[in-house]
Amino acid sequence: MSATYLHPRPALTVDCVIFGLNTGLDELWVLLVERGQKPFKGRWAIPGGFVRVGESLETAARRELDEETGLRDVFLEQLYTFGEPDRDPREHVVSVTYYALVNLDDYELEAGTDAKKAAWFPVKRREKELAFDHRRILDVALARLRGKLSYQPVGFELLPRKFTLSQLQRLYEIILEQPVDKRNFRKKVLAMGILRDLGEVQENVRHRAAKLYAFDEKAYRQKEKAGFHFEL
């Protein structure tokens, strides 16, 4: 394939910052791929690649994510577009970035098509030497994720379908990297009215069994439409 243009154009890529939480809720992870080619060969990078003519940005993001890591059906949200001319040493590359938060256990990583390895890294242990300006992109994504968490019920989908309030609280604490008051958290989250009490409890735990809840998506959609705010 080849194309000629009257004026040279910057290249256009999409990059996906995928945050992951395991069901154990230990830590926040980020999905990176090892670069198989120059530049930055051998360095870890945010998965992404070139946008093809005729595909939407989000489609491109999904495709690249699938190709490089095997992840599919992720809910992506646009983050920011980075376009400094020197962010790629080869040429001027503009990158439209997306981010998402997924349950890490739901996805099996596959080897990328072009000898790329994909792996989860703890966000806390900041891998210093990411390729390109990907450290900066990661930082922007993390700030956005935290900002969003405080005014929208992000993350319910990440938990097992039946979860305890403590699990939900731990989720918030891990992402925000700060402790949350148990009683106030429960009050607020129950007051939102988007959790269904399943009437079941945990089994085989060596402490008092916790009640199980489910995310009531129908109620959520309704309240969202009505302009309800979900601050936490």
Place this chain on the structure above:
Amino acid sequence: MSATYLHPRPALTVDCVIFGLNTGLDELWVLLVERGQKPFKGRWAIPGGFVRVGESLETAARRELDEETGLRDVFLEQLYTFGEPDRDPREHVVSVTYYALVNLDDYELEAGTDAKKAAWFPVKRREKELAFDHRRILDVALARLRGKLSYQPVGFELLPRKFTLSQLQRLYEIILEQPVDKRNFRKKVLAMGILRDLGEVQENVRHRAAKLYAFDEKAYRQKEKAGFHFEL
């Protein structure tokens, strides 16, 4: 100029949604340009154009804005990137959009270089037939401007250097398109501590002269750094 690429690339443009307020504070305006060429020849559009290789997105946005409307030194903020393949009938064009809010009286519109006319339009009287998907872009920008207004002191720069609290209030009311309680507004805005009472009053008004205030940028920067929130 010409360039050949192994793979065809989408074209890359920047578009600038410039909102304007006149000092009279009558209405919110948006800056549009009349298209001189196909497609959508004769239709009004958001100013913008193609990104050149080697220039940053924001630089490109400033350049296009200047070329098409004569506006310079505008504080632009990135809005969103639109990349649906069919948003331009000619070919796949990805547009990185920016927005800004300026004092309309500070800027003299100049005729664009390529026979484009630039003009301010009231946002309320929605010009239906904008070029491309620019109606949608405008809507997104408007939503963002309003959202931002409620948690940041946007717009102080738009007023004359010496302004009254009523003027500031009117600014908010125009942008939000809803009335604001006078006493509560004054309380909150004064409590922020980012206004300097100039000890002067209006002259030649046929009603009680209002106190004049100035935006205390130094105080603002300090409070901002300290993580202060400016909700309104």
Place this chain on the structure above:
DNA sequence: GCAAAAGTGTTCACCGTACACCCATGG
């Protein structure tokens, strides 16, 4: 004196926050 906008306080309801102890279970 009248029109037009400036200026000014209080009350109330609600919400965020801080805070500590008993309960159920498995081992």
Place this chain on the structure above:
DNA sequence: CCATGGGTGTACGGTGAACACTTTTGC
């Protein structure tokens, strides 16, 4: 019985919202 996490309520202060009259000025 002990270790582990589950579960619960109240008091306080601060904040957002509603609300009406007096003051100043130019004409």
